[in-house]
Amino acid sequence: xxxxxxxxxxxxxxxxxxxxxxxxxxxxxxxxxxxxxxxxxxxxxxxxxxxxxxxxxxxxxxxxxxxxxxxxxxxxxxxxxxxxxxxxxxxxxxxxxxxxxxxxxxxxxxxxxxxxxxxxxxxxxxxxxxxxxxxxxxxxxxxxxxxxxxxxxxxxxxxxxxxxxxxxxxxxxxxxxxxxxxxxxxxxxxxxxxxxxxxx
Numbered sequence: 742x743x744x745x746x747x748x749x750x751x752x753x754x755x756x757x758x759x760x761x762x763x764x765x766x767x768x769x770x771x772x773x774x775x776x777x778x779x780x781x782x783x784x785x786x787x788x789x790x791x792x793x794x795x796x797x798x799x800x801x802x803x804x805x806x807x808x809x810x811x812x813x814x815x816x817x818x819x820x821x822x823x824x825x826x827x828x829x830x831x832x833x834x835x836x837x838x839x840x841x842x843x844x845x846x847x848x849x850x851x852x853x854x855x856x857x858x859x860x861x862x863x864x865x866x867x868x869x870x871x872x873x874x875x876x877x878x879x880x881x882x883x884x885x886x887x888x889x890x891x892x893x894x895x896x897x898x899x900x901x902x903x904x905x906x907x908x909x910x911x912x913x914x915x916x917x918x919x920x921x922x923x924x925x926x927x928x929x930x931x932x933x934x935x936x937x938x939x940x941x
Contacts, residue, residue, distance in 0.1 A: 803895035
């Protein structure tokens with residue numbers, strides 16, 4: 742029978758070596774003896790406290806537990822790992838925001854909210870990134886696909902659930918969704934017109 746300190750040592754090693762967050766169910770598989778979920782959570786909380794003053798922290802996301810670098814040290818790490826994260830167009834970010842806050846939604850729902858046609862490339866980019874997925878089909882003519890965010894989306898944002906998303910008002914300000922084009926211009930596909938749907 743392992744002592745609590747030995748269990749924490751095994752948990753620490755597994756989490757440091759993991760490429761993705763590990764749920765409790767996976768962590769429990771490492772031990773021959775039956776360690777309850779509550780006991781495991783308590784030991785993980787103790788392990789998190791042990792790492793609280795270090796450059797790496799133990800966090801829990803939708804996908805499970807993981808070690809990650811603290812925000813306060815990331816600017817230093819970028820000096821030796823200067824690769825830039827992928828940049829996403831406004832169309833991609835707006836589409837992702839609509840799916841995250843209104844899910845499940847169809848492509849038509851997204852187009853009604855954005856007021857422009859959503860290109861297949863925008864949805865494909867989000868699917869390829871692993872942030873959205875088709876979770877079913879709406880029971881209407883044509884049975885359009887229903888899109889929703891994935892656990893990977895929450896993991897990449899460091900969130901445990903959709904309830905931890907920032908308020909929609911903050912997102913709207915970031916994306917400047919209230920901006921309207923000059924009256925004479927027509928929006929191109931995937932460029933937002935206004936926050937209101939265009940008239941049919």
